[in-house]
């Protein structure tokens with residue numbers, strides 16, 4: 402039986418969220434209907450992440466949990482990076498999985514659903530030269546802040562990372578397609594566009610890089626805010642840095658992972674930048690955009706990391722004063738060079754380092770939030786808050802801002818930031834006072 406209703410659950414990075422939205426639109430265009438949050442669905446797509454062991458294992462436990470009380474189960478599609486990494490093996494590991502579809506093949510999902518409905522168990526982890534985007538229906542829904550994938554894959558091969566294997570080689574979408582999709586998203590209500598890519602700042606077309614793309618997007622009527630993520634330090638060119646000082650719609654926020662504060666560790670990670678070259682980039686960005694909120698990613702307990710090297714990571718955190726940052730315990734991934742390295746670090750040591758790093762990051766995050774108190778700024782309203790009359794939106798620095806207002810999602814309102822919490826801000830609407 403062909404399923405009538407579907408549910409898609411996305412894990413991992415924003416690219417997976419974007420892919421989940423596109424799969425939903427694709428199934429929708431073939432006459433299937435999204436099931437409600439608490440409703441049962443005929444088809445469940447688990448859009449998985451392979452980046453760390455925990456995330457990958459979660460995929461299989463989530464599959465197991467789809468068994469219904471009466472012993473039946475929905476049609477189950479394993480999508481995303483676990484699907485890519487495991488391929489047909491996933492089908493063997495869990496007999497409940499009906500479909501295995503990789504991130505570059507999901508335009509085939511509706512056909513595969515048809516095959517599965519007739520009893521087959523299709524697997525597609527090809528990385529075809531033809532862009533899956535060409536097979537997608539036009540955008541018909543958009544959040545106030547909408548994701549738009551402009552680049553996929555990674556050629557960097559950091560020694561700990563699965564992304565080059567699960568997402569394939571770096572490939573950029575054509576400029577014209579990106580601009581068309583941006584216009585379509587704005588037509589359905591987006592005010593902000595977040596450009597996505599595993600290495601978004603590696604995007605290039607005919608010699609023009611991400612800065613040029615951002616400048617062209619900025620000319621589109623109705624597009625008020627532009628962001629991009631995630632960037633690699635080596636692709637942070639001068640044109641992109643300059644755009645931060647010149648393009649009004651480009652928000653003062655930069656997520657630039659460094660991973661470690663030790664040059665020796667960076668070298669064994671194959672990061673191809675040094676601590677110093679990283680800090681120099683941030684200095685340049687700050688010189689054109691002094692208020693920029695900086696963010697990063699860190700890995701603690703990479704094989705061979707000494708206490709002293711870990712402390713160098715803490716020093717980088719103190720030197721940069723991040724507005725926010727993500728930190729992870731190193732997780733050995735099958736097939737990556739680092740998984741085979743000697744000197745894997747003990748769990749207890751990793752736990753301790755992670756805790757110390759997170760304390761330091763939280764300290765700077767709170768300080769950054771406090772430094773914004775009293776600032777008159779604008780907030781893009783995204784959704785309603787817990788209390789009546791309260792809405793939640795984002796400041797230019799990507800802080801969550803709680804504000805009492807009659808404004809609805811998609812509106813940009815004038816706000817004074819009045820209170821800072823560790824993870825969010827409270828704002829007071831200013832238009833009211835001025836009226």
Ligand code: SAH
Pocket residue numbers: 452453555561562563564599600631632633658660698699700729730731732733734
């Ligand atoms: N392309 C981006 C991010 C990719 S994954 C970049 O290069 O910055 C997001 C983050 O997950 C990485 O920045 C890294 O900090 C973390 N990560 C990747 N592989 C990991 C692993 N094996 N163990 C722990 N953290 C990892």
Ligand code: SF4
Pocket residue numbers: 555556557558559562563564565599600633
């Ligand atoms: Fe992974 Fe490194 Fe590529 Fe980022 S740059 S996706 S960490 S290989």
Ligand code: F3S
Pocket residue numbers: 412413414415416417449450451452481482563564567568599
């Ligand atoms: Fe995870 Fe794949 Fe994204 S491994 S972080 S979902 S690229």
